[in-house]
Amino acid sequence: MPDAPVPALTWLGEKLRHDWMSKFISGQVEYKPRTWLIGRMPGFAHVADGVALGLSHQHGLPQKEADEPAADAELVAAGQKLIGADGGFNCITCHAVGEQAATAVFEAPAINFAQTAERLRKGYFHRWVLAPTRIDPDTKMPKYADPEGVTQLSDPYEGKGPAQFEAIRQYIRTVK
Ligand code: HEC
Numbered sequence: 472m473p474d475a476p477v478p479a480l481t482w483l484g485e486k487l488r489h490d491w492m493s494k495f496i497s498g499q500v501e502y503k504p505r506t507w508l509i510g511r512m513p514g515f516a517h518v519a520d521g522v523a524l525g526l527s528h529q530h531g532l533p534q535k536e537a538d539e540p541a542a543d544a545e546l547v548a549a550g551q552k553l554i555g556a557d558g559g560f561n562c563i564t565c566h567a568v569g570e571q572a573a574t575a576v577f578e579a580p581a582i583n584f585a586q587t588a589e590r591l592r593k594g595y596f597h598r599w600v601l602a603p604t605r606i607d608p609d610t611k612m613p614k615y616a617d618p619e620g621v622t623q624l625s626d627p628y629e630g631k632g633p634a635q636f637e638a639i640r641q642y643i644r645t646v647k
Pocket residue numbers: 478505554560561562563564565566578579580581582586587588590591596599600610611612613615639
């Protein structure tokens with residue numbers, strides 16, 4: 472459904488971290504990730520935890536993601552540059568970053584990166600950014616990597632998309 476007013480449930484169990492999903496389903500997340508949607512989901516406090524767990528298990532994933540060490544400063548700096556306009560992919564045309572609003576939001580409304588780290592599982596982040604239309608054929612988010620995973624930015628990491636996207640992910644982990 473191209474114009475579905477709400478996101479599809481299909482990938483949620485693979486996409487969202489259990490704790491965030493459970494909190495969201497129970498109606499306890501105070502912000503709205505998709506501020507542009509008119510609909511508001513009701514809370515289902517009694518079943519939230521079980522539903523969140525069931526959705527993750529449906530994709531064969533455990534409740535908890537592996538713990539990660541604190542973000543590496545060098546990666547964080549590279550990631551910050553990579554989302555920007557100057558020597559980066561300019562992700563910030565569509566994505567706000569904390570208090571910093573998206574620079575050309577009319578392109579396509581997207582989720583504020585400040586909310587992404589607590590929402591997304593690592594595997595899904597990479598699968599999405601590598602080829603967004605493989606997950607959502609109607610998404611307006613561009614694809615930055617060719618089929619070999621190489622991007623148009625030869626620097627840093629010799630243009631290797633997965634390494635560049637990992638730096639972005641590490642930066643996003645630090646955004647408040
Ligand atoms: C033309 C607009 C646009 C640009 C530019 C863009 N995105 Fe997106 N992005 C989107 C849209 C639309 C979505 C899906 C929003 C939704 O789930 O409702 C999205 C979703 C995402 C998500 C999932 C976020 C979440 O918390 O659910 C990530 C991660 C992401 N983008 C990363 C990136 C990165 C990294 C770049 C730059 C390399 C980028 N995006 C550039 C439009 C864009």
